Amino acid sequence: MKMRRNDKEIQNLAAIEDIIGRSCICHLALNDEGTPYVLPMCFAYHDRTFSFHSASDGRKIAALRNHPDVCISVVAGYDILRHPKGCSWSMRYESVVGFGRVRFIEDPAEKRLTLERILLRYAGGHSFSTDYSEEILQRTLVFDVCCDLLTAKVSG
Ligand SMILES: Cc1cc2nc3c(=O)[nH]c(=O)nc-3n(C[C@H](O)[C@H](O)[C@H](O)COP(=O)(O)OP(=O)(O)OC[C@H]3O[C@@H](n4cnc5c(N)ncnc54)[C@H](O)[C@@H]3O)c2cc1C
Numbered sequence: 001m002k003m004r005r006n007d008k009e010i011q012n013l014a015a016i017e018d019i020i021g022r023s024c025i026c027h028l029a030l031n032d033e034g035t036p037y038v039l040p041m042c043f044a045y046h047d048r049t050f051s052f053h054s055a056s057d058g059r060k061i062a063a064l065r066n067h068p069d070v071c072i073s074v075v076a077g078y079d080i081l082r083h084p085k086g087c088s089w090s091m092r093y094e095s096v097v098g099f100g101r102v103r104f105i106e107d108p109a110e111k112r113l114t115l116e117r118i119l120l121r122y123a124g125g126h127s128f129s130t131d132y133s134e135e136i137l138q139r140t141l142v143f144d145v146c147c148d149l150l151t152a153k154v155s156g
Helices: 013-021 059-066 108-123 134-139
Strands: 026-032 035-041 044-046 049-055 069-081 090-104 140-155
Touching (some): 013 069, 013 090, 013 140, 026 059, 044 108, 049 059, 049 108, 069 140, 108 134
Antiparallel strands (some): 026 035, 026 069, 069 090
16 A cells, blocks of 8 residues: 655665664564454564564464464654644654564574574674573474565654
């Protein structure tokens, strides 16, 4: 669907990925048997693909198994632009919305690599070990969403 304020639209993939790179939390929107269900999640990103980790059960995973099509959203660089007139307040923001399908990652080597990507994203220069046991690896669910469509909007 066309963006109404297309003067605020960003189409360049590198610019979109720059916003994603500066975002901290990804909101993952699911379809739980017709009921919308949105959750904040930590994530990693590469090549149009958002990656996540999770416990292997719960409402989110049940919904994803039944309805793998999802929508994601991330936000960076936001601030409130206050003004003496309340009706002139605004918001500065950069945001990305993506649409794709969930793929559960089963291969242990790919799971390890994906978990490492997620940790690296939040490491902030701290070192960490990645020698988790097979048992932990098995009970951690890892999935990704390759986005067929990524749209971005910058305001303020
Ligand atoms: C900043 C942040 C980062 C997170 N990162 C991750 C992550 O990387 N991986 C991960 O698996 N989870 C993460 N979480 C937790 C995530 O948002 C869910 O709480 C969690 O995944 C369990 O979801 P579920 O559907 O299995 O919940 P269930 O335990 O099945 O609970 C279902 C019910 O609990 C309520 N509920 C569930 N989660 C939340 C919530 N976050 N806030 C308020 N109500 C809730 C809902 O009403 C829902 O109907 C993160 C949360 C935050 C705030």
